[in-house]
Amino acid sequence: MLLQTRRRALFQDRFPDLAAAARSLPAGLVLDGELVALDHCGQLSFTALQRRATAGRNARALAAEMPAHSLAFDVLRSDGQELLDEPFTHRRKVLEALFADHRLAPPWTLCPSTTDPAIADGWLHEWTDVPEVEVVVAKSLTGRYRPGVGVHLKAHR
Numbered sequence: 001m002l003l004q005t006r007r008r009a010l011f012q013d014r015f016p017d018l019a020a021a022a023r024s025l026p027a028g029l030v031l032d033g034e035l036v037a038l039d040h041c042g043q044l045s046f047t048a049l050q051r052r053a054t055a056g057r058n059a060r061a062l063a064a065e066m067p068a069h070s071l072a073f074d075v076l077r078s079d080g081q082e083l084l085d086e087p088f089t090h091r092r093k094v095l096e097a098l099f100a101d102h103r104l105a106p107p108w109t110l111c112p113s114t115t116d117p118a119i120a121d122g123w124l125h126e127w128t129d130v131p132e133v134e135v136v137v138a139k140s141l142t143g144r145y146r147p148g149v150g151v152h153l154k155a156h157r
Contacts, residue, residue, distance in 0.1 A: 003018055015052060021108070028077060029075070032076055032145075034070075037052050038067055039066060048066040067107065068107060069108075070108055073113070076145060088139050
């Protein structure tokens with residue numbers, strides 16, 4: 001089990017809570033998502049995430065104080081099968097089934113998804129009022145997985 005950044009840097013030592021939770025995931029699973037941390041009030045906090053990311057010897061104490069969550073929005077490998085060339089609609093079904101079949105709960109969070117422009121517009125305006133949420137990402141339903149590619153919609157504040 002590995003936790004790594006998009007630049008392939010390993011970080012399970014700084015997030016022992018997520019590393020422990022990942023042991024319950026199926027072998028060979030590769031998720032794409034965003035790591036978030038909660039502050040003392042249970043709110044999303046970029047500052048808490050930065051403190052967690054730079055934690056050294058006090059990583060376990062910070063894990064208890066500021067829990068991390070993995071917000072999954074795509075699945076790249078499941079059941080030994082690479083899914084990079086599959087359309088997003090298929091990958092999304094696999095991801096939703098993974099959450100349902102394994103009853104995944106925090107720290108695992110399934111990122112919401114919609115094809116309804118009005119709902120996406122509502123999310124864009126509602127969620128970008130939270131300082132830690134910068135964008136809503138739009139992906140092609142028929143497109144293959146391309147790292148870092150998606151339309152980033154940002155509300156004006």
